[in-house]
Amino acid sequence: xxxxxxxxxxxxxxxxxxxxxxxxxxxxxxxxxxxxxxxxxxxxxxxxxxxxxxxxxxxxxxxxxxxxxxxxxxxxxxxxxxxxxxxxxxxxxxxxxxxxxxxxxxxxxxxxxxxxxxxxxxxxxxxxxxxxxxxxxxxxxxxxxxxxxxxxxxxxxxxxxxxxxxxxxxxxxxxxxxxxxxxxxxxxxxxxxxxxxxxxxxxxxxxxxxxxxxxxxxxxxxxxxxxxxxxxxxxxxxxxxxxxxxxxxxxxxxxxxxxxxxxxxxxxxxxxxxxxxxxxxxxxxxxxxxxxxxxxxxxxxxxxxxxxxxxxx
Amino acid sequence: xxxxxxxxxxxxxxxxxxxxxxxxxxxxxxxxxxxxxxxxxxxxxxxxxxxxxxxxxxxxxxxxxxxxxxxxxxxxxxxxxxxxxxxxxxxxxxxxxxxxxxxxxxxxxxxxxxxxxxxxxxxxxxxxxxxxxxxxxxxxxxxxxxxxxxxxxxxxxxxxxxxxxxxxxxxxxxxxxxxxxxxxxxxxxxxxxxxxxxxxxxxxxxxxxxxxxxxxxxxxxxxxxxxxxxxxxxxxxxxxxxxxxxxxxxxxxxxxxxxxxxxxxxxxxxxxxxxxxxxxxxxxxxxxxxxx
Numbered sequence: 117x118x119x120x121x122x123x124x125x126x127x128x129x130x131x132x133x134x135x136x137x138x139x140x141x142x143x144x145x146x147x148x149x150x151x152x153x154x155x156x157x158x159x160x161x162x163x164x165x166x167x168x169x170x171x172x173x174x175x176x177x178x179x180x181x182x183x184x185x186x187x188x189x190x191x192x193x194x195x196x197x198x199x200x201x202x203x204x205x206x207x208x209x210x211x212x213x214x215x216x217x218x219x220x221x222x223x224x225x226x227x228x229x230x231x232x233x234x235x236x237x238x239x240x241x242x243x244x245x246x247x248x249x250x251x252x253x254x255x256x257x258x259x260x261x262x263x264x265x266x267x268x269x270x271x272x273x274x275x276x277x278x279x280x281x282x283x284x285x286x287x288x289x290x291x292x293x294x295x296x297x298x299x300x301x302x303x304x305x306x307x308x309x310x311x312x313x314x315x316x317x318x319x320x321x322x323x324x325x326x327x328x329x330x331x332x333x334x335x336x337x338x339x340x341x342x343x344x345x346x347x348x349x350x351x352x353x354x355x356x357x358x359x360x361x362x363x364x365x366x367x368x369x370x371x372x373x374x375x376x377x378x379x380x381x382x383x384x385x386x387x388x389x390x391x392x393x394x395x396x397x398x399x400x401x402x403x404x405x406x407x408x409x410x411x412x413x414x415x416x417x418x419x420x421x422x423x424x425x426x427x428x429x
Numbered sequence: 430x431x432x433x434x435x436x437x438x439x440x441x442x443x444x445x446x447x448x449x450x451x452x453x454x455x456x457x458x459x460x461x462x463x464x465x466x467x468x469x470x471x472x473x474x475x476x477x478x479x480x481x482x483x484x485x486x487x488x489x490x491x492x493x494x495x496x497x498x499x500x501x502x503x504x505x506x507x508x509x510x511x512x513x514x515x516x517x518x519x520x521x522x523x524x525x526x527x528x529x530x531x532x533x534x535x536x537x538x539x540x541x542x543x544x545x546x547x548x549x550x551x552x553x554x555x556x557x558x559x560x561x562x563x564x565x566x567x568x569x570x571x572x573x574x575x576x577x578x579x580x581x582x583x584x585x586x587x588x589x590x591x592x593x594x595x596x597x598x599x600x601x602x603x604x605x606x607x608x609x610x611x612x613x614x615x616x617x618x619x620x621x622x623x624x625x626x627x628x629x630x631x632x633x634x635x636x637x638x639x640x641x642x643x644x645x646x647x648x649x650x651x652x653x654x655x656x657x658x659x660x661x662x663x664x665x666x667x668x669x670x671x672x673x674x675x676x677x678x679x680x681x682x683x684x685x686x687x688x689x690x691x692x693x694x695x696x697x698x699x700x701x702x703x704x705x706x707x708x709x710x711x712x713x714x715x716x717x718x719x720x721x
Contacts, residue, residue, distance in 0.1 A: 134555060134556065253700065257699040266688075266689070
């Protein structure tokens with residue numbers, strides 16, 4: 117087990133460096149270069165040169181690359197070209213909002229999804245199963261921002277149950293009201309996905325020999341599902357929830373924009389509008405690092421709940 | 430001693446997965462029917478659309494749905510229905526072309542990696558894993574932001590986000606195929622590696638790739654709409670579904686039709702592709718079928 121943990125942690129390092137390399141290449145896709153893109157075609161050569169020097173774009177590409185990797189690995193993600201604050205500072209300010217949203221959505225998505233998936237599996241080929249499968253399919257087809265806008269329209273504009281815009285507040289009740297719609301939006305999309313995986317995982321397990329044996333020994337259906345099937349059916353779900361994190365973060369960016377919530381989404385949108393390339397580059401690294409960390413942790417948890425993994429490798 | 434000898438060893442080609450899917454699953458007809466209607470409407474948009482999608486009519490701005498304007502008008506007085514029909518062309522063609530590129534590049538990489546193996550395989554799959562660790566939407570956003578938004582750049586941006594899954598899907602069955610007798614036979618007959626990969630391996634893994642393609646086209650259309658919504662779409666005044674929602678969002682308090690109809694258009698298109706992809710997958714993967 118310890119050996120597996122160490123190997124898995126070491127594997128994250130080349131992944132991280134490859135990811136940084138990709139971001140480095142991506143940023144250099146800008147036609148012309150970042151300096152021209154930021155200042156426009158009509159900027160004077162002197163100002164362009166000054167900006168290039170500041171961004172390090174006047175150095176040979178190899179030097180730029182090594183400096184980039186070194187800076188990123190030592191936690192220096194650069195400064196916003198607009199606010200002058202470091203990327204990490206900017207991220208740290210809004211990160212709690214995004215994490216709060218992601219956590220609430222994960223809670224809703226996992227609980228509802230697993231529940232719906234189990235019901236569908238137990239009532240296979242009956243109406244609860246059909247209903248849950250149709251709902252899942254519709255849920256999976258919604259782009260996150262479309263469902264967000266429709267929810268906003270229904271609950272905030274037509275029914276007026278909840279605020280249209282979330283604004284800063286110190287009142288915990290208001291705070292929850294602000295969180296409710298965005299979290300529901302992300303949570304329900306995730307529910308669709310998790311319900312699907314849970315259903316097929318449950319059906320796989322229910323077909324196993326040991327379940328048939330338990331049934332033959334007279335274990336009642338409820339005990340069968342809760343004590344015998346669920347435990348094993350949930351193992352793949354750990355991985356799926358972890359892998360879904362990347363999608364969740366992507367969806368949360370747009371959801372935050374629709375609900376005008378502070379968070380990483382607003383930060384990205386601002387950077388896009390002001391052509392703040394250092395900020396975009398830094399945010400990209402932050403997002404990808406998050407996903408790599410979560411994937412690594414997911415693998416480790418998976419090994420913990422399923423001993424076969426660490427033994428097999 | 431040519432192909433005939435090899436084809437005797439090769440497994441008999443199974444009936445087309447599309448055919449099997451539609452015989453088995455009546456639900457899939459809804460998907461294909463819906464998709465056919467959307468494609469026809471997009472192709473014949475100039476004939477079907479009641480108005481010019483770009484023509485402004487300030488006197489009739491923000492009119493709710495009526496007999497004259499079935500789906501209402503936007504803040505410039507442009508007909509929403511006509512814009513939706515023309516917008517379908519953008520969504521469908523970006524979706525189709527980006528997936529086509531991703532499919533060609535991705536499966537070529539996957540087949541090469543699986544067939545050659547060794548260090549090449551490790552490098553390619555390493556890159557693929559890193560690409561998969563980026564959230565699709567954010568990767569697309571980053572590439573589109575760097576290249577600048579245009580029809581061609583959006584296709585490239587979305588294709589980049591979707592190449593990696595195709596490489597994964599193509600690689601695994603290639604490795605399995607490589608050890609099969611008919612490939613061994615081809616190799617001992619002195620066929621070139623490209624001939625083996627193209628003529629003997631590709632047709633046998635094509636069905637897996639097609640399933641992935643229909644599911645990723647759904648994703649591509651979602652990504653395109655999302656990028657357009659945050660301002661990285663084909664530039665206005667061209668009508669795109671995501672762009673229409675972006676403009677309509679400013680008037681969400683008094684003109685619901687500006688966001689609801691484009692939303693439904695995106696939802697129905699993605700839904701149709703997902704139903705189709707699911708049906709195809711069930712037809713191909715016996716395990717998934719037994720679990721369904």
